[in-house]
Structure formats: C-alpha cells, structure tokens
Amino acid sequence: MIPARLAAAALAAAALAVLPAAAARAEVEVDPTRYAALGDSYSSGTGTGDYFDETCLRSNRAYPQLLANGLGAELAFAACSGATTSDLLSKQLGSLDAETDLVTVTIGGNDIGWAEAVTACITPLTDCMDEIEASETLVEEHLPGLLDGAYGAITNRAPNAAVYVLGYPRLFNGERTCGALKQPNVAEQVRMNQAADRLAEVLQGKAEEHGFTYVDVRDAFAGHAICDDVAYLNGLTYPPAESYHPNEMGHLNGYYPALSRAIA
Structure with missing residues (x-):
C-alpha cells in the first residue's frame, strides 16, 4: 500500500x-509524509557515529534520517539501541497514529540471544556452536509469536500506514578471518550466516502474513561484510556498542538504497 x-x-x-x-x-x-522509524540498533544507527541521542544511539547518519531527508518527511525517530519486541510495544508505539503514512522497523535480533552468540564466537579458545543453535531455537519457537504481537500492534496504532520490515545482513564473508583476534573462525562465520538466513526467513514470513513489505538487505551487503575490503559493517571496535553493526556506508549504501527501491 x-x-x-x-x-x-x-x-x-x-x-x-x-x-x-x-x-x-x-x-x-x-x-508532508508522516514517517515513524521503529526498532532496534540497526534502525537507530548504532555504529555510524554522529549521535544526537546518546541513550538510544540514534544517528543522523542512520537510514531513517536519510529516507526522511529524501522524502521531505516528518520523522518520528523512535528506534533505540538494544530494543526488543517488548520495548517496541511499551516505548515506541506512541510515535504512531491513524495519520502515520509510513513505518519502518527492524526488530527481533535482541529477542533471540544473538548478541550472546556473537560474543561467544569472538572469544578466543571457545566454541560458539551451542550459542548459535540456541539462537536458532529461539528464532523457530519464540520469535514468531513475538513478531505477531509487535506487528499486530503496529497495524492497530497506524492502520493507514505502509509498513516496511527491514531484515539484517549477514555479518561475515565466511571466507577468512581478520582483526587482532582472528575470531570467529571460518566455520563459525558460515554457521552464523546460516542462522542469519533462517532469521530472515522468519521475519519475511511474518511480515507478509501481516500485509507488510519485507526488505531483504542481504544482497545489498554482499561483498561488504566484516573482513571484506570495503566493509559496510563494523568488526570488533570501540566503543564496544558499535561492534557488529552497520557503519555509515552500511546505512548510506546498504539499508537506504534497499529501502528506497522497495518504496519506489
């Protein structure tokens, strides 16, 4: 719509x-178009710098601000670093109403223990396969119901809006290691990318069930993963909160064009 x-x-x-x-x-x-950006750190712009909100790590370089500038839209920027589906329901829905025209959202990554899996995979001399499998179990058994609740609430609050659910990129190229720790190893990278693909399938299926448009960004980040020559994603960095998040190029050349094509 x-x-x-x-x-x-x-x-x-x-x-x-x-x-x-x-x-x-x-x-x-x-x-002007009334646009609300909901979700977690992948929407708030964590990893890009230039934060105007240090609590939620919201950035002027994030794709919601880029899209609002391009459309000349009024932006209600509610996305917040660390947000879960519960946080979206309790803290972000106030940005929506019947006059909202456009909604974007990334949500779910913080509901499946993904940060814990990444942490285990970058820790030297440990194996993270159990943590990855635990995340996959949550994706299969726990996340669908949470998404139903979040997506249903968005529809109820903004019944006239076009809603775009954005997915998450694969973090690694699955071919080589990089950085001082040389972690995770190639086998762990491949396994994490497989889990990311399963997450994408669940997100897309639930988005489409609710009549939303799913924006798959995996192709937009292909060739620009962590350890690639031109990476759209941060590896292990300082401050730590910016690690394993899209950098400025990830929003400008990854998320923003993918979303713009979907809207067009």
Whole structure:
C-alpha cells in the first residue's frame, strides 16, 4: 500500500509535468509524509557515529534520517539501541497514529540471544556452536509469536500506514578471518550466516502474513561484510556498542538504497 501523502506528492508532480508553464509555477501544497522509524540498533544507527541521542544511539547518519531527508518527511525517530519486541510495544508505539503514512522497523535480533552468540564466537579458545543453535531455537519457537504481537500492534496504532520490515545482513564473508583476534573462525562465520538466513526467513514470513513489505538487505551487503575490503559493517571496535553493526556506508549504501527501491 502506498502512503496517502506519498501518492498525493507523486500525483502533484505528474500534474505539474503536463500543465502549461504559467500554471506549473502555481504552488501545489501537499502535506508532508508522516514517517515513524521503529526498532532496534540497526534502525537507530548504532555504529555510524554522529549521535544526537546518546541513550538510544540514534544517528543522523542512520537510514531513517536519510529516507526522511529524501522524502521531505516528518520523522518520528523512535528506534533505540538494544530494543526488543517488548520495548517496541511499551516505548515506541506512541510515535504512531491513524495519520502515520509510513513505518519502518527492524526488530527481533535482541529477542533471540544473538548478541550472546556473537560474543561467544569472538572469544578466543571457545566454541560458539551451542550459542548459535540456541539462537536458532529461539528464532523457530519464540520469535514468531513475538513478531505477531509487535506487528499486530503496529497495524492497530497506524492502520493507514505502509509498513516496511527491514531484515539484517549477514555479518561475515565466511571466507577468512581478520582483526587482532582472528575470531570467529571460518566455520563459525558460515554457521552464523546460516542462522542469519533462517532469521530472515522468519521475519519475511511474518511480515507478509501481516500485509507488510519485507526488505531483504542481504544482497545489498554482499561483498561488504566484516573482513571484506570495503566493509559496510563494523568488526570488533570501540566503543564496544558499535561492534557488529552497520557503519555509515552500511546505512548510506546498504539499508537506504534497499529501502528506497522497495518504496519506489
């Protein structure tokens, strides 16, 4: 579903293209698109720097701000680093109402113990396969119900909005190690990417069940994973909260174009 104000803006532009020059100079007033960005650190922009909110690590370099600038939209930026589906329900839905035209969301990664799995995989002399399998179990058995609750609440609060659920990229190239710790090893990278693919399948399935558009960003990040020559993702870095998150290029060249194509 195309947001009402986006459709109005497109129609206005088309009308100006065919009107005589004098008429084209007449100002066409269209209310700005009302856009709400929900979710976790992958939407808040953690990893990009330039934070205007140090608590939630919200950044002007994050894809929601890039999209709002491109659309000339009014942005309600509610996404917050560390957010779970429970946090979305309790703290972020206030940014939505019946006048909301557009919603984007990344959510679920913090509900499946993914940070714990990553931590185990980057710890030298340990094996992280058990942690990865534990995350996959949560993806299969726990996450679908949580997504139903979150997505249903978004629909109830913003019944007229077009909703875009964005997925998560694969973190690793699965070919070589890098960094001082040389962790995780290649086998662990491959296994983590497999788990990321299963997460994507669940996110897409639930998004489509709720009539939302799923935006798969894995292709946008292909060739730009951690250890690639031009990485769109941070490896282990300082401050630690920015580790294993999209960097500025990840939002500018990864998330933003993928989302823009989906909206177009």
